[in-house]
């Protein structure tokens with residue numbers, strides 16, 4: 394501990410002693426540097442005193458002593474300044490904190506009269522000086538306690554401000570006592586607002602009252618804060634601040650709903666990042682599809698991905714999301730055909746507590762709320778019942794959702810990517826899909842060609858799938874036999890890439906060598922290849938024509954070029970497409 398830190402206080406104490414006793418006072422610290430002094434010592438602060446002086450001896454011996462006759466005392470005999478010494482007598486008293494000497498306080502007589510004053514009442518004087526030394530040390534202890542408290546407060550402030558949850562300390566009337574930066578940001582408050590704002594204003598009267606009633610210990614309580622353009626929906630926990638069994642405040646810890654839901658999403662599948670590089674395939678048609686998807690990822694318009702089952706619709710949706718400026722937000726997928734109609738509504742929109750018999754306590758956040766700030770992937774949208782299509786359209790137009798049994802509209806910011814393996818336009822014409830919803834979501838249509846139309850991709854896909862299967866199943870299969878490739882090329886792959894994926898996994902499991910051969914394939918592929926070998930399947934001309942037209946259109950994305958490649962006129966091609 395450093396006496397220099399309280400030099401002004403030490404000076405005041407020295408001056409008080411000097412005026413009471415009538416002799417000069419000086420104080421040095423443990424390094425023998427003069428901290429304060431009266432009389433001729435007043436101008437010599439900061440100078441270093443000799444270690445062989447009386448002060449040095451007092452520091453080493455940790456004891457008070459009096460030099461009654463300067464020059465004759467043992468201490469004076471060792472001092473190098475003995476010849477020039479002006480002093481007549483001296484009293485030295487060490488200043489200690491917990492037995493550690495932190496300095497010395499000294500009384501100096503420069504003439505006979507002052508010496509008399511010292512010697513006249515030396516015991517009382519020594520006592521008095523010891524008390525003064527204690528006063529100096531307690532001042533220093535007080536100062537270092539203050540510094541420690543300030544340091545602790547600073548550390549606490551840094552800790553609180555590094556937490557991204559909003560933290561507010563309030564009293565039982567709701568007056569705000571303290572807060573962290575995240576709380577100001579969450580509620581859009583500026584610093585001085587704290588005096589004008591009450592907790593009841595932030596979380597509502599009833600939420601505040603119930604936190605107090607419940608022993609100031611609540612968990613995951615919902616709140617909504619609306620003020621001008623600010624809308625915050627979230628949950629909070631509270632804890633009492635109890636000192637000596639008395640509650641003197643409440644700590645509120647706030648989490649934005651989107652952050653809480655983000656955590657849920659992160660520990661499920663939503664956080665598996667997919668890039669376009671993860672989508673394998675380098676055939677011309679597939680590269681074009683990837684380019685369109687990459688372009689679409691840069692906008693926030695709705696997308697409808699059309700493709701047969703297993704073509705990679707969800708993979709594309711994920712890559713679009715994680716390549717968009719929403720990538721930090723959640724990606725939430727829901728399969729509209731896998732959930733019974735009665736449940737789909739609550740899965741999508743959520744419900745409030747008590748909305749219906751069997752509703753969970755605390756209600757439930759639907760997928761739309763979960764996807765707020767990110768992307769919702771509505772798989773098999775063609776199977777969504779008509780009444781939900783109407784509700785979905787309203788949500789997309791108004792950008793608000795209302796939970797089942799809810800009383801308020803919740804603003805949401807969501808990008809919709811829908812997928813279907815059905816012909817949605819046909820469903821619209823058959824009144825099975827709402828045309829207004831179709832046009833609302835089909836802003837960017839993306840069509841993924843089936844695997845049989847891009848057989849060039851089979852080779853790259855097989856290499857990729859073999860390597861990932863090897864890793865997963867701890868195998869070291871190096872290659873696939875040419876005969877197997879022949880079978881793969883001839884096969885129609887009704888289950889597309891998913892079927893190829895499963896086929897490779899099956900073969901890797903069956904193969905004990907380093908090359909996958911015909912015998913390792915599942916029987917459905919073998920029987921299909923046998924059929925091809927002995928008895929070619931007869932395909933009706935109409936079907937053949939349809940396939941070739943689809944292939945040409947997918948390849949050229951232009952009727953004129955497709956017609957030219959097919960060797961027919963544009964009008965004929967239009968007629969055939971319509972028929």
Ligand SMILES: Nc1ncnc2c1ncn2[C@@H]1O[C@H](COP(=O)(O)OP(=O)(O)OP(=O)(O)O)[C@@H](O)[C@H]1O
Pocket residue numbers: 671672673674700701702703704705706707708709772814890891894
């Ligand atoms: N081009 C591709 N590259 C790598 N893996 C792919 C590719 N296409 C599909 N897959 C894989 O095939 C499987 C099926 O893909 P996905 O679920 O995206 O298809 P889908 O079209 O959404 O299927 P469904 O219509 O049945 O929902 C997944 O494991 C996916 O990773």
